[in-house]
Amino acid sequence: MIEFNNLSFGYTSKKLLYKNLSLTINQGSIYGLFGKNGAGKSTLLKNMVGTLFPVEGSILINGMTPQKRQPSFLQTIYYIPEDVFVPSLTIKQYKNLFAPFYPEFNEDNFHTYLNDLEVSVDGKLNKLSFGQQKKFVIAFALACNTKVLLMDEPTNGLDIPSKTQFRKLIASVMFDDRIIFISTHQVRDLENMIDNVIIVDNGDLLLHASVASICNKLCFKTVAEIPLNAKILYEERALKGTAVVIENIYAEDSKLNLEQLFNGVTENPTITKQIFSSN
Amino acid sequence: MVLQKILPLQNRYFHLTKPAMNNIFELKRFGLLLKKTVMERPVQLFGLCGLILAATLAIYSALLHFTNWNLAQNLSFVWCFAGGGCFLASIVFGYFGTNASGSAYLTLPASTFEKWLCGVLIVGVAFPGLFLVFFRLMDASFVMAYHNGLDKNSPAYKVMYKAVQVYTFDNAFVKDSIIIYANFVGAMMVGSLYFNKVSAIKTAMVYSGGLTIIYFLNLFLANAAFRNVDIAFPFNSIMIKVGNGTGILELPSNVSNIVHIAILYIIPTVLWITAYIRLREKEI
Numbered sequence: 170m171i172e173f174n175n176l177s178f179g180y181t182s183k184k185l186l187y188k189n190l191s192l193t194i195n196q197g198s199i200y201g202l203f204g205k206n207g208a209g210k211s212t213l214l215k216n217m218v219g220t221l222f223p224v225e226g227s228i229l230i231n232g233m234t235p236q237k238r239q240p241s242f243l244q245t246i247y248y249i250p251e252d253v254f255v256p257s258l259t260i261k262q263y264k265n266l267f268a269p270f271y272p273e274f275n276e277d278n279f280h281t282y283l284n285d286l287e288v289s290v291d292g293k294l295n296k297l298s299f300g301q302q303k304k305f306v307i308a309f310a311l312a313c314n315t316k317v318l319l320m321d322e323p324t325n326g327l328d329i330p331s332k333t334q335f336r337k338l339i340a341s342v343m344f345d346d347r348i349i350f351i352s353t354h355q356v357r358d359l360e361n362m363i364d365n366v367i368i369v370d371n372g373d374l375l376l377h378a379s380v381a382s383i384c385n386k387l388c389f390k391t392v393a394e395i396p397l398n399a400k401i402l403y404e405e406r407a408l409k410g411t412a413v414v415i416e417n418i419y420a421e422d423s424k425l426n427l428e429q430l431f432n433g434v435t436e437n438p439t440i441t442k443q444i445f446s447s448n
Numbered sequence: 449m450v451l452q453k454i455l456p457l458q459n460r461y462f463h464l465t466k467p468a469m470n471n472i473f474e475l476k477r478f479g480l481l482l483k484k485t486v487m488e489r490p491v492q493l494f495g496l497c498g499l500i501l502a503a504t505l506a507i508y509s510a511l512l513h514f515t516n517w518n519l520a521q522n523l524s525f526v527w528c529f530a531g532g533g534c535f536l537a538s539i540v541f542g543y544f545g546t547n548a549s550g551s552a553y554l555t556l557p558a559s560t561f562e563k564w565l566c567g568v569l570i571v572g573v574a575f576p577g578l579f580l581v582f583f584r585l586m587d588a589s590f591v592m593a594y595h596n597g598l599d600k601n602s603p604a605y606k607v608m609y610k611a612v613q614v615y616t617f618d619n620a621f622v623k624d625s626i627i628i629y630a631n632f633v634g635a636m637m638v639g640s641l642y643f644n645k646v647s648a649i650k651t652a653m654v655y656s657g658g659l660t661i662i663y664f665l666n667l668f669l670a671n672a673a674f675r676n677v678d679i680a681f682p683f684n685s686i687m688i689k690v691g692n693g694t695g696i697l698e699l700p701s702n703v704s705n706i707v708h709i710a711i712l713y714i715i716p717t718v719l720w721i722t723a724y725i726r727l728r729e730k731e732i
Binding site: 215218219220221222237238239240241243244246247248250251252253254256257258262266267269270271 | 468469471474477480483484487488489491546547548549550551552554555556557558559560728729731732
């Protein structure tokens with residue numbers, strides 16, 4: 170479990186990016202963290218892995234404090250930054266040097282993931298393309314079998330087949346006591362994959378809800394006429410009418426559209442709070 | 449059937465009784481870290497060491513050609529030992545040039561102490577050891593060649609033979625070089641943890657600036673206390689012009705001892721420990 174207790178963080182003490190953020194993230198879920206560029210997504214991830222320290226408040230990950238960067242903590246968490254780093258080593262050399270730090274590392278899985286992601290295994294890693302390097306790091310991170318996996322814009326630099334393969338892999342490595350936390354501004358890449366949504370903007374937590382809860386409270390549909398007396402979170406002119414995200418007062422079934430949800434939540438944070446605070 | 453029942457219990461037992469991990473130091477983990485540190489950047493580490501040793505040979509040869517044995521031995525030793533050590537110290541923690549490599553380094557499951565110790569072993573033990581062995585071999589070869597080249601029948605043979613000897617590492621100049629090394633390398637390690645990019649240059653500029661300020665402050669204070677001050681380099685002595693000559697005004701022995709202890713032990717210790725604290729507090 171990840172607990173944010175009144176977390177405040179800022180790059181300067183005068184201007185805080187996050188102020189008194191409280192949030193609980195449960196095991197066995199894939200979380201999508203969405204936000205615009207500069208919204209503070211990477212900052213939040215860095216606070217979680219302990220490469221940035223909160224100004225006030227605390228973060229606890231499975232009872233441990235990231236800031237201490239203790240080995241017993243670090244071997245249970247893997248963080249993939251947006252720009253990955255690979256040294257001038259072959260895949261075998263990399264595995265031999267880095268895998269022993271992760272007691273749950275599974276070599277068979279590692280090779281399976283490399284194969285699934287079509288990572289070229291010849292030559293030095295630093296000579297691979299950015300996309301190949303990223304896929305290699307994703308394969309290694311998944312094979313480490315850490316309890317917490319944090320990924321910052323993991324689909325950046327991946328081609329379309331690799332994005333599909335990435336989604337399949339993530340779904341296959343999910344188990345009950347694992348937390349996968351994916352930060353991105355490319356909301357469509359995570360569709361049908363995540364089961365919890367967190368949306369941040371300017372350091373504010375605008376939404377934290379499960380996909381089931383979102384579909385329960387909101388209805389995503391295209392209408393000929395915008396219904397009256399409904400709380401409209403988002404509307405967009407489409408070919409066959411108007412695509413809307415409205416409060417689901419008639420318990421309709423609809424498919425979550427992450428992009429529309431994101432636009433609606435960031436444009437109308439007040440309405441979002443009203444909808445999600447009501448039972 | 450019985451075995452099938454026992455094995456899970458046994459696994460559970462071992463899981464429950466597994467000793468708690470030492471979060472400060474574990475020999476096995478440290479060994480892995482050291483191996484990873486060396487093997488991850490062999491070109492950078494071994495390449496730089498090779499370059500320093502090659503530079504030592506070139507500087508020694510050049511100085512021998514243009515000056516004398518004593519100067520060649522002393523200057524090549526201090527320049528290459530302290531200078532080379534500074535360059536090496538600037539790269540042992542040089543992971544912070546990019547966000548990705550800095551994150552990879554900080555989030556590697558090893559303790560801060562182990563990461564610091566790894567750097568300290570490289571610049572504090574491995575490099576000095578390598579340098580001293582190389583310098584001894586190089587110097588002994590040159591001295592041997594010189595001795596072999598002397599005319600044994602010459603009346604000046606003994607004098608010329610004795611005039612050039614293998615450089616001893618217990619002389620005062622070497623001791624001073626080690627003090628310079630400990631101070632400069634400590635400063636460079638701290639600097640590389642404060643400046644993420646081109647840390648060697650930035651650190652050198654900061655420390656040069658600091659030393660310049662200290663020098664002029666010392667000169668200002670010396671001028672306030674004495675007349676005709678010539679040189680007042682911190683903190684040993686002040687040179688005062690007396691007529692056509694120059695007199696040396698030394699610190700009282702008790703104060704001089706304090707200054708020496710500070711330069712010998714306190715400042716390097718503070719710098720090397722600061723590197724550890726800075727690494728622990730490092731954010732990227």
